[in-house]
Amino acid sequence: MPLAEAACSKAAVSFHETSSIPGRQxxxxxxxxxxxxxxxxxxxxxxxxQADCESLEDxxxxxxxxxxxxxLESNDFPSTLLLEVxxxxxxxxxxxxxxxxxxxxxxxxxYTVCIAIADTIGAAWALSHFGVRSAECVVRSEEGExxxxxxxxPLPALRLPDEVVELLGGLGVDRIGQxxxxxxxxxxxxxxxxxxxxxxxxxxxxxxxxxxxxxxPGFQASWSLEHPTDSRHVTESLxxxxxxxxxxxxxxxxxxxxxxxxxxxxxxxxxTDPLAAHxxxxxxxxxxxFQPTARAAHLWELVKIQLEGVRLPGPLSxxxxxxxxTAPLQSRQYELFDGEVLHTKRQLAALIDRLSSRLGRxxxxxxxxxxxxxxxxxxxxxxxxxxxxxxxxxxxxLGRKKRSRVKSIRYADARPGREGEKERTLTPAVRPLxxxxxxxxxxxxxxxxxxxxxxxSYQNQLHRIVRHWGPERIETGWWRGPSVRRDYYRAExxxxxxxxxxxxxxxxxxxxxxxxx
Amino acid sequence: xxxxxxxxxxxxxxRRPTDKLSALRRQLRRLESGCLSVxxxxxxxxxxxxxxxxxxxxxxxxxxxxxxxAVGGNGTGTxxxxxxxEAALQGGVVVVIDRERWFYPPAAACWGIDLEKLIVIxxxxxxxxxxxxxxxxxxxxxxxxxxxxxxxxDQRNFRRLQLAAERGGGLGLLLRSDQVRGRPSWSDVQxxxxxxxxxxxEQVSGSFCSRGRRLRIQLIRSRGQVCGGxxxxxIDDVTGVVKSVSESDGKSTKHLAARLAAPASxxxxxxx
Numbered sequence: 027m028p029l030a031e032a033a034c035s036k037a038a039v040s041f042h043e044t045s046s047i048p049g050r051q052x053x054x055x056x057x058x059x060x061x062x063x064x065x066x067x068x069x070x071x072x073x074x075x076q077a078d079c080e081s082l083e084d085x086x087x088x089x090x091x092x093x094x095x096x097x098l099e100s101n102d103f104p105s106t107l108l109l110e111v112x113x114x115x116x117x118x119x120x121x122x123x124x125x126x127x128x129x130x131x132x133x134x135x136x137y138t139v140c141i142a143i144a145d146t147i148g149a150a151w152a153l154s155h156f157g158v159r160s161a162e163c164v165v166r167s168e169e170g171e172x173x174x175x176x177x178x179x180p181l182p183a184l185r186l187p188d189e190v191v192e193l194l195g196g197l198g199v200d201r202i203g204q205x206x207x208x209x210x211x212x213x214x215x216x217x218x219x220x221x222x223x224x225x226x227x228x229x230x231x232x233x234x235x236x237x238x239x240x241x242x243p244g245f246q247a248s249w250s251l252e253h254p255t256d257s258r259h260v261t262e263s264l265x266x267x268x269x270x271x272x273x274x275x276x277x278x279x280x281x282x283x284x285x286x287x288x289x290x291x292x293x294x295x296x297x298t299d300p301l302a303a304h305x306x307x308x309x310x311x312x313x314x315x316f317q318p319t320a321r322a323a324h325l326w327e328l329v330k331i332q333l334e335g336v337r338l339p340g341p342l343s344x345x346x347x348x349x350x351x352t353a354p355l356q357s358r359q360y361e362l363f364d365g366e367v368l369h370t371k372r373q374l375a376a377l378i379d380r381l382s383s384r385l386g387r388x389x390x391x392x393x394x395x396x397x398x399x400x401x402x403x404x405x406x407x408x409x410x411x412x413x414x415x416x417x418x419x420x421x422x423x424l425g426r427k428k429r430s431r432v433k434s435i436r437y438a439d440a441r442p443g444r445e446g447e448k449e450r451t452l453t454p455a456v457r458p459l460x461x462x463x464x465x466x467x468x469x470x471x472x473x474x475x476x477x478x479x480x481x482x483s484y485q486n487q488l489h490r491i492v493r494h495w496g497p498e499r500i501e502t503g504w505w506r507g508p509s510v511r512r513d514y515y516r517a518e519x520x521x522x523x524x525x526x527x528x529x530x531x532x533x534x535x536x537x538x539x540x541x542x543x
Numbered sequence: 544x545x546x547x548x549x550x551x552x553x554x555x556x557x558r559r560p561t562d563k564l565s566a567l568r569r570q571l572r573r574l575e576s577g578c579l580s581v582x583x584x585x586x587x588x589x590x591x592x593x594x595x596x597x598x599x600x601x602x603x604x605x606x607x608x609x610x611x612x613a614v615g616g617n618g619t620g621t622x623x624x625x626x627x628x629e630a631a632l633q634g635g636v637v638v639v640i641d642r643e644r645w646f647y648p649p650a651a652a653c654w655g656i657d658l659e660k661l662i663v664i665x666x667x668x669x670x671x672x673x674x675x676x677x678x679x680x681x682x683x684x685x686x687x688x689x690x691x692x693x694x695x696x697d698q699r700n701f702r703r704l705q706l707a708a709e710r711g712g713g714l715g716l717l718l719r720s721d722q723v724r725g726r727p728s729w730s731d732v733q734x735x736x737x738x739x740x741x742x743x744x745e746q747v748s749g750s751f752c753s754r755g756r757r758l759r760i761q762l763i764r765s766r767g768q769v770c771g772g773x774x775x776x777x778i779d780d781v782t783g784v785v786k787s788v789s790e791s792d793g794k795s796t797k798h799l800a801a802r803l804a805a806p807a808s809x810x811x812x813x814x815x
Contacts, residue, residue, distance in 0.1 A: 374636065374684030381664060381678060385671055391663045393648035405649050410662060454653045454783035455755060459620045461647035492740070495780075522738020523616035524756060540647065542756075543620035543718075 070507045075103050082107065086239040088135075092118075092128055097236040099151075106154070108147055108236055145172040147236065148228030152176055152183035152202075176228055177203030184224040190217055202228070245281070245349035247271035254293050254341030261290070261342050265333065266326050268347040273322035276349060282318025285351035287311070288329050290336070291344040307339055314387045314411035316378040318353040324376065328383040382411035399500050400510050401539060402463060455516070456498070458526045458540030465537035468527060476534075478515055482527060484538055489525070493518040500528075514539070586633070586714055589625035592787030596774045597732060598765050602626060605708050606731035607715040611724055611763070618758050618778060619736040620691075621654065623716040625785060627687035628655045630714045635686030636660045638679045642672045643691070654783060669693065673700050680707035680715050691718040698727060705729035724763060733764035739775060755780040757788060 082098060086107055089096045095110035111124060118124040125141045132139040142153035149172045156179045176183070179202050181191045194217070199205060205213070205225060214222045226232035247268040255261070265288060276283060288311040313328045381390045391407040398404050470482035478497070481490045497513035511531040518524050524542035529535070585601035588594055594601045602608055608626070612619040627637045637656055639646050641663055652658050664679070666672040672690075679688045708715045721735060739757045761773040775788040 370635070370684040373682050377678060377682040377684065378662070381675060385664065385666055385675065389665045389667070389671075391665065393658050393661055393663055395649070395652075395658065401647075401649075405647070407663065453781050454655075455621075455778070455780035457647060457650035457653055459624065459647055459650045460615065460645045461650070462645070518756065520740075521614060521617075522740060522756070522758075523614055524618070525616055540645075541616035542618065543615050 068507075070505075079104060083239065091131075092124070095236075095238050097238050100236065106151060108150070111143065144175070146228055146230040147234045148184070148224065149176055149230075151185060152179050152228060156180060156183040173206075173229060177201065177206060181205070184221075184228060186221060186224060190221055193217065245272050245275045245279075245283070245352060246346065247275070247348075248344065248346040250344040251342060254343040256338075256341050261338070261345075262330070262333065264342075264345050265290075265329060265347065266322075268345055269325045269329065270322040272347050272349055273320050273325060276320040276352065276355075280355055281349075281352040282315075282320045282355040283325060283349040283351070284315050284318050284353050285349070286313040286315070286325060286329070287346075287348045287350050288313070288333075289346040289348075290338065290342060291346070292338050292340040293343045294340045306343065309336060309338065311336065312350075313379075313383050314409065316382070316411045317375045318355055319375075319379075320355060324379070328379050331380065331383045378410045382409070387411050398502070398506070400502050401457065401461060401500070402465075455542065458524075458542045460543045461526075461540040462538060465528070465539050468536040468538050470527065470529075470536035476513075476529075479517060479527065479529075479536065482517070482525075482536060482538075484525075489517075489519040489521075489523075491517045492520055497529075516542070583712070584633075586626070587629045589622070589629050590776055590785035590787070592774045592776060593622075593760060593785070596760065596762050596772050598770075602630075602714055603731060604630075604714060605710075605712045606766075607705055607708050607717060607729060609717050609719050609723070609728060609730040609733040609764075611719055611721040611733060611735045613721045613737070617736060617738040618756055620689075620718055621778065622736065622758070622760075622776075622785070623689055623718060624651050624654050624656060625783075626714065626716055627689050630687035631656065631660055633686065635684055635713065636662055638662045638664060638685050638688045640664050640666065640672060640675055640679070640688065640690035642666050642669075673704075676704055676715070677707045679711075680704060680713060681711045682713070683711055685711060685713045687714040687716055689716045689718075694720050694722050696723075698729070701729045728764060730764070731766045732762070735761040735763045737761070 082104060086096045086098055089107060089109055093109040093111055093114055097108045098104040099106035099108065111121070115121045115124045118127055121143050125143060128141055129139055140154060142150045142157060144150040144153055153175060157175065180200060181194055181202060184202060184205075194200070194205075199208075202225070205221075206229075210222050210225075213225075223232060227234045249264055249268055251264075269288075272283070272286075290309045290311070292307050292309065294305040294307055311329055311332045313325070313332070315328070319325065378390055387409040390410045392410050394406050394408055396404055396406045466484070468482045468484055470479040472479050478494045479491055481488060483489070494515050494517045496515035498515075500510065500512050500514060502510040512528040513531060514526060514528040516524060516526055525538060526540040526542065527536060527538050530537065583604045583606070585599050585603055587601045588597065608623075610619045610623050631637050637651075637660060639648075639651075639661065642665065644665055646663060648656075648658055648661060648663065651661065662679075664675050666675050672692075673696075676688060676690055676692075679685050704715060715730075717730065724733075724735065737759045739759050755778045757775060757777045759773055759775045762770045764770055776785055777788050778785050
């Protein structure tokens with residue numbers, strides 16, 4: 027379940043998805059020196075910043091019901107929503123009632139929130155992050171009492187860089203109240219203008235600029251049939267017509283569809299049940315695109331691939347076509363001699379769209395490195411055609427990162443430790459092309475205890491090992507979950523096949539991890 | 544002298560005898576095979592020795608190449624990955640059709656495939672697999688398609704794949720079982736890969752061996768060409784270089800008398 031904190035002010039309501047879940051902090055502190063303290067029930071997930079931002083934007087659009095001005099925190103990775111509630115609270119029966127309403131609404135969506143209401147954005151942010159004592163809490167500072175509430179909070183509540191907080195902490199300043207008593211001119215010269223600006227923004231003596239979040243307008247077209255039809259030809263004509271309309275809307279705003287949804291509404295024609303005769307069932311066709319496009323013909327081609335496989339349960343009563351996710355169309359000045367390159371890129375984008383449309387987005391994937399020593403987790407797959415493209419959808423995934431032409435031998439650069447970074451070097455034959463998702467148990471024999479294997483049995487066949495390479499020890503950190511400790515061997519058998527097997531160090535059992543096909 | 548290859552009366556530049564000979568050879572090949580692949584650009588297989596074995600000096604763009612092997616884990620896929628890497632050097636992406644979901648991209652990256660230019664497709668059924676193969680081979684932006692393919696593949700689908708490759712201009716690298724050997728095929732080249740044993744003195748234990756694995760590649764079919772030759776290659780684990788065993792040993796491994804005793808009899812391949 028997603029968890030969020032919130033705090034309040036008279037000028038703004040702020041939410042932030044918490045990074046201080048009590049349980050999570052507790053895990054980190056207690057097990058740092060003793061990995062065995064990790065409970066087996068603890069499930070670890072990678073933090074997806076991009077997904078967080080997208081969810082927050084969705085929530086910002088949804089919060090329009092509480093305030094006419096909703097904005098996201100202005101930094102690279104916003105984690106807080108700001109709502110202007112001045113003059114609005116009376117519509118909800120007061121600030122307390124508004125806070126309760128917001129809390130309940132978020133609860134219904136599965137979020138736990140803490141709300142802070144204060145005179146300024148800075149004070150609301152500070153109270154929401156550091157003034158609440160538990161989740162699902164409302165903090166409201168009365169008019170003019172915001173400064174007193176702020177004075178008790180720690181310095182990070184001012185949204186200061188870590189190094190400034192650390193420096194001030196070294197000088198014995200750890201509360202905002204202490205800062206407030208210091209001369210501003212000296213603070214500015216010693217710690218930079220940002221410190222004083224944040225302080226004054228929190229106090230309300232300096233205005234803070236926020237950019238209102240505006241949800242993108244809907245690109246939707248629909249058609250209701252007075253008389254439902256069974257005709258396939260009519261269905262296809264309708265969908266094609268609506269796609270043209272949506273494409274027209276997209277072109278007007280210089281947008282392209284990244285994710286398209288086509289909903290077919292049918293009336294259930296089960297004659298045995300008269301009540302069920304009016305039941306409407308909906309069939310939804312979803313199309314994800316590799317690059318934004320507003321070409322109706324291309325969109326129709328992708329929808330048609332799926333439409334051909336759809337069997338309507340009854341006569342068609344209506345069609346709704348909507349571009350769920352859009353991105354600005356690529357505009358590029360054409361050059362005289364790059365016609366072929368552009369054509370090739372377009373062909374490739376169209377191919378990915380076609381494949382994704384028929385096979386599903388999860389079947390057309392790009393592989394990316396992941397910083398994990400465990401082989402089966404060293405790679406992650408990203409759908410090529412996504413609902414939302416990276417970097418605001420300005421371009422697709424292929425070619426996002428330009429690299430120089432691959433040389434004939436470039437192996438030393440091939441293994442980035444973190445995504446996009448080059449860190450370690452792997453020689454070509456240290457990883458097998460065929461990898462088992464989950465290692466297969468083997469019966470292996472070693473002459474020396476904890477030594478290399480001399481033979482193993484796999485698929486009811488005995489393999490004698492004539493050569494081996496290794497061991498290569500792979501261990502994972504405690505923070506990633508139950509730790510993995512293995513000794514890997516590349517083994518050549520008598521028939522010349524190469525296998526990648528390992529011994530689990532915790533119990534000495536042998537497993538097959540892959541084959542060098 | 545006139546250019547026989549183009550046949551154009553405007554092309555009147557004099558040519559060297561070797562050029563003329565190769566042009567004649569291409570002309571003959573085209574007449575024999577009845578396909579267009581002989582005029583297409585050639586992609587290196589990643590090994591000079593294997594290139595010498597292939598009639599065109601490499602793999603022709605817009606063709607299918609079948610890599611046959613009896614068992615898994617014998618290095619067939621690695622050779623195909625190296626060929627895909629060479630194809631991608633001239634632009635385009637590498638597509639892997641992985642229906643059984645075992646392909647491991649980091650290993651391909653270790654062999655020089657740029658992950659930014661790699662697309663992995665995971666179809667759920669054999670029908671989807673063939674459709675994806677057809678679509679990817681047909682696309683001009685695809686440099687090579689690497690795909691393990693089951694034994695059962697009817698001639699109509701095979702022909703469709705060959706036409707798709709011809710239209711797209713990429714390279715179709717199909718990994719298949721050696722059970723299909725002798726069956727009609729629409730691939731341009733059919734190679735049989737067999738692992739060979741290392742000499743006993745090279746069997747070392749402990750850390751990495753200086754030498755890699757050895758494979759014997761046999762050209763069992765080449766569309767409209769004489770075939771039947773073979774080459775023994777060694778893949779260096781450390782550098783990734785693929786070279787012939789004789790080259791790596793610094794001397795010819797086959798004695799003349801031995802070669803005379805067991806000649807590789809060239810034969811005409813069965814037409815598809």
